[in-house]
Amino acid sequence: MSSRVVLVTGAARGLGAVIAARFHAAGYCVALGDIAIEAANVVARELSAAGSSAFALKLDVTSKQDFVDARDAIVARWGRIDALVNNAGASKVVPVMDITAEQFDQVIDVNLRSVLFGCQVFGRHFANQREGRIVNIASLAGQNGGSATGAHYAAAKGGAITLTKVFARDLAASGVTVNAISPGPLDLPIVHESVPAEKLAAVIANIPAGRLGAADYIADAAVLLASGNAYFANGACWDINGGLYMR
Ligand SMILES: NC(=O)c1ccc[n+]([C@@H]2O[C@H](COP(=O)([O-])OP(=O)(O)OC[C@H]3O[C@@H](n4cnc5c(N)ncnc54)[C@H](O)[C@@H]3O)[C@@H](O)[C@H]2O)c1
Numbered sequence: 001m002s003s004r005v006v007l008v009t010g011a012a013r014g015l016g017a018v019i020a021a022r023f024h025a026a027g028y029c030v031a032l033g034d035i036a037i038e039a040a041n042v043v044a045r046e047l048s049a050a051g052s053s054a055f056a057l058k059l060d061v062t063s064k065q066d067f068v069d070a071r072d073a074i075v076a077r078w079g080r081i082d083a084l085v086n087n088a089g090a091s092k093v094v095p096v097m098d099i100t101a102e103q104f105d106q107v108i109d110v111n112l113r114s115v116l117f118g119c120q121v122f123g124r125h126f127a128n129q130r131e132g133r134i135v136n137i138a139s140l141a142g143q144n145g146g147s148a149t150g151a152h153y154a155a156a157k158g159g160a161i162t163l164t165k166v167f168a169r170d171l172a173a174s175g176v177t178v179n180a181i182s183p184g185p186l187d188l189p190i191v192h193e194s195v196p197a198e199k200l201a202a203v204i205a206n207i208p209a210g211r212l213g214a215a216d217y218i219a220d221a222a223v224l225l226a227s228g229n230a231y232f233a234n235g236a237c238w239d240i241n242g243g244l245y246m247r
Pocket residue numbers: 009010011012013014015016033034035036059060061062086087088089090110137138139140182183184185186187188189190191
């Protein structure tokens with residue numbers, strides 16, 4: 001197997017599906033991890049009907065064992081793994097004063113425990129092979145508290161940026177890099193589904209670029225950070241938000 005190999009979590013739809021497609025177009029073999037296995041299978045088959053260069057696997061990112069099983073399944077199939085993109089995420093907007101313990105734990109689990117477990121399992125594997133790339137998909141909400149996302153989500157994404165730096169430092173001497181990408185609001189189904197049209201228009205009006213971000217561009221950034229040449233980018237948080245962070 002000479003192609004590089006990547007695992008993208010949350011790849012059944014949205015940004016993860018776009019990232020998976022971009023890696024595939026760049027010549028990678030792509031494993032698509034998601035709890036929505038049927039939808040992930042559809043995306044994988046669109047990339048590689050026979051499964052030779054893309055396949056879906058059931059992965060719940062809140063489970064460390066699932067990351068271990070995913071790593072083993074990928075190595076068994078393709079004999080190697082070069083990069084992990086921790087993309088899976090979810091939120092439900094609840095006013096900060098009303099967030100229950102259960103809601104808080106759920107959102108922290110999917111958006112933050114996932115990064116901890118992914119970086120632990122794949123970081124160790126990459127350190128052993130003295131090479132590897134981890135890209136964590138954070139969010140502008142993790143830097144500015146967010147407005148249409150939920151405080152628990154914003155706190156989790158801020159934590160993901162912090163974990164990125166901690167793992168980057170821990171793994172740097174082993175030839176492994178860990179970086180975050182922090183997107184602003186993207187032109188993706190979840191944004192249109194979850195943000196009321198009036199509120200979305202106000203969000204867009206506040207973006208200096210004057211429009212939502214393209215998922216393709218985030219995916220290109222992930223491919224760049226995952227490349228072998230990107231050894232000097234480490235512990236970084238790449239802000240891609242149309243200038244919204246300046247507001
Ligand atoms: N959409 C945006 O504007 C935006 C902006 C900034 C950051 N992000 C981040 O980008 C990432 C992708 O977001 P999206 O907009 O594509 O969301 P989405 O809801 O469309 O897709 C999320 C995917 O993650 C999967 N998923 C959810 N829980 C999971 C779990 N426990 N284990 C495995 N997979 C799980 C879902 O099945 C789905 O396929 C998230 O981390 C999100 O926080 C999105």
